[in-house]
Amino acid sequence: xxxxxxxxxxxxxxxxxxxxxxxxxxxxxxxxxxxxxxxxxxxxxxxxxxxxxxxxxxxxxxxxxxxxxxxxxxxxxxxxxxxxxxxxxxxxxxxxxxxxxxxxxxxxxxxxxxxxxxxxxxxxxxxxxxxxxxxxxxxxxxxxxxxxxxxxxxxx
Amino acid sequence: xxxxxxxxxxxxxxxxxxxxxxxxxxxxxxxxxxxxxxxxxxxxxxxxxxxxxxxxxxxxxxxxxxxxxxxxxxxxxxxxxxxxxxxxxxxxxxxxxxxxxxxxxxxxxxxxxxxxxxxxxxxxxxxxxxxxxxxxxxxxxxxxxxxxxxxxxxxx
Numbered sequence: 001x002x003x004x005x006x007x008x009x010x011x012x013x014x015x016x017x018x019x020x021x022x023x024x025x026x027x028x029x030x031x032x033x034x035x036x037x038x039x040x041x042x043x044x045x046x047x048x049x050x051x052x053x054x055x056x057x058x059x060x061x062x063x064x065x066x067x068x069x070x071x072x073x074x075x076x077x078x079x080x081x082x083x084x085x086x087x088x089x090x091x092x093x094x095x096x097x098x099x100x101x102x103x104x105x106x107x108x109x110x111x112x113x114x115x116x117x118x119x120x121x122x123x124x125x126x127x128x129x130x131x132x133x134x135x136x137x138x139x140x141x142x143x144x145x146x147x148x149x150x151x152x153x154x155x156x
Numbered sequence: 157x158x159x160x161x162x163x164x165x166x167x168x169x170x171x172x173x174x175x176x177x178x179x180x181x182x183x184x185x186x187x188x189x190x191x192x193x194x195x196x197x198x199x200x201x202x203x204x205x206x207x208x209x210x211x212x213x214x215x216x217x218x219x220x221x222x223x224x225x226x227x228x229x230x231x232x233x234x235x236x237x238x239x240x241x242x243x244x245x246x247x248x249x250x251x252x253x254x255x256x257x258x259x260x261x262x263x264x265x266x267x268x269x270x271x272x273x274x275x276x277x278x279x280x281x282x283x284x285x286x287x288x289x290x291x292x293x294x295x296x297x298x299x300x301x302x303x304x305x306x307x308x309x310x311x312x
Contacts (some may be wrong), residue, residue, distance in 0.1 A: 042239035044248045044276065049297030052248045052274050053224035054237055081210055085280070088244045090290060092200045092208045114210060118208050120200065120292040122278060124241070137274040138294030140206030 009080040011089040014130035015082075016125055019075045019095070025067040027060070035124055035131040046136040048117050071110055072100035087125040094118050095137065116140040149156060164238040167245040170279055170286035171238075175231045175251070181223040183216070186258065190215060191280055193285040195299040202292040204273050228256035229268055243281040250274050 014033065021029035035043050040056040047066070053059050076096040083090045095117040115128035122134035170189065177185035191199050198214040203222070210214050223278035232252040239246045251273040278290035 039241055042246060044237070044246065044275060045266070046248075046274055046292075046294060049295065050274075051250065051296050052237075052276070054233065054248060079208065080197070081200075081208075083195065085195055086244075087242060090198060090200065090278070094207065115195075119201055119204075120202060120208070120276060120290055122246070122290070127210060134276055134278070136202075136292040136294065138202060138292065139205065140207050141208065 003057045007084045011082050011084060011091060011123055011130050012080060014132070015080070015093070015121055016077070018121070018132055018135075020035055021061065022067070023073055023075055025070070027067060030063055033132050035126070035133045035154065037126070039105060039124065039133060042131070044134050044136075046138070048115075048137045067154045070099065071103070072098075072112075074098045085147070087109075089123040089130060091123065092119065092120040093121070094112075163240045163245075166306075167238050167240060167247060167279055167286050168236060169250070170288070171236070171247045171277055172233070174277070174288055174291075175233060178223070178231055179221065179231055179280060181222060181226070183220055186219055187216065189288050191282070191289045193282070200290050200292075201227070202294070204293045204295045221289065226255065227259070228268075230254045245279040245281070245286060247277040247279065248275065249277070250296075265291075 003115055008042070016122075017029070018033050020026075021033055033138075034056060041056070043052045043056045043059050043148050045059045045062065047062065073099065074097070075103060078094045080091065080093040097115040099114055099115065100112045103110050117137045117141070119135065119137040119142055121132060124129040124133045163183045167230050173185070174189050176182075177189055190212060192212065198210070199207045199215050200213045201215045201218065203209075203218065230253070233255070234252060236247065236249040253271040253273060254268055255271065256268045259266050272295065273293045274293065274296055275293045277288060279286040282295045
């Protein structure tokens with residue numbers, strides 16, 4: 001394993017730990033993953049369909065809210081791509097999400113809904129390991145094939 | 157002006173130049189703004205509603221396609237926030253977009269449509285200035301107020 005590959009593997013582990021924390025509603029684990037220190041006020045997160053949340057405090061509050069309102073969520077990550085340059089690492093991935101509402105009155109599981117979200121995650125290297133600086137998730141509304149010209153919505 | 161502020165101003169200029177290039181359908185200007193070199197294959201862009209595009213070639217082709225299919229587009233940027241750390245800079249902003257279809261048969265302008273998109277842009281420092289490494293734009297579907305709990309869609 002080259003040093004570069006080992007580094008990318010560490011970043012991918014940090015990325016997986018981030019999703020594991022959300023999946024298991026483990027706010028303490030998430031606290032460890034989200035960047036602290038001088039850049040804490042610049043931590044930024046966009047949940048699918050949301051405006052930008054900026055600053056570690058606002059970001060953590062949003063996750064507490066999401067966790068409190070999500071009965072069940074599971075992430076199957078695909079298309080995970082990692083790039084490392086110096087102390088910055090970029091991860092892009094597809095979040096294949098299975099989420100469920102509250103259990104039915106008879107005790108059976110609530111309705112499961114699938115969702116397709118793509119994410120851009122940026123990590124910073126710290127003495128304690130790679131920490132999440134930026135997360136931007138957005139719904140995939142088109143398949144983005146080259147010949148699917150109508151899919152080109154507004155935006156840069 | 158402190159060095160840090162001057163740096164942030166340079167990043168904001170690069171960010172504005174990116175939107176100006178799309179607004180004026182200037183693919184050559186965009187070629188100058190998008191990162192080249194060793195990280196070129198890791199350049200990643202998400203257009204609103206699209207999957208991830210990765211690699212400079214694929215990214216530039218998508219912009220050529222968007223420019224060819226966009227009669228008119230204007231960006232009013234608000235909430236522009238810049239953070240610089242070493243050779244990496246993070247910009248988040250709201251793209252208040254005004255876009256228009258083809259002109260009517262009588263020569264009058266096509267219908268204008270407004271759209272609200274939030275963007276996360278990451279720039280890298282190069283000898284030629286700050287260059288775009290990552291762009292992720294996504295539609296804002298909820299106002300994200302703290303008390304707007306129903307807005308919490310699935311996703312990390």
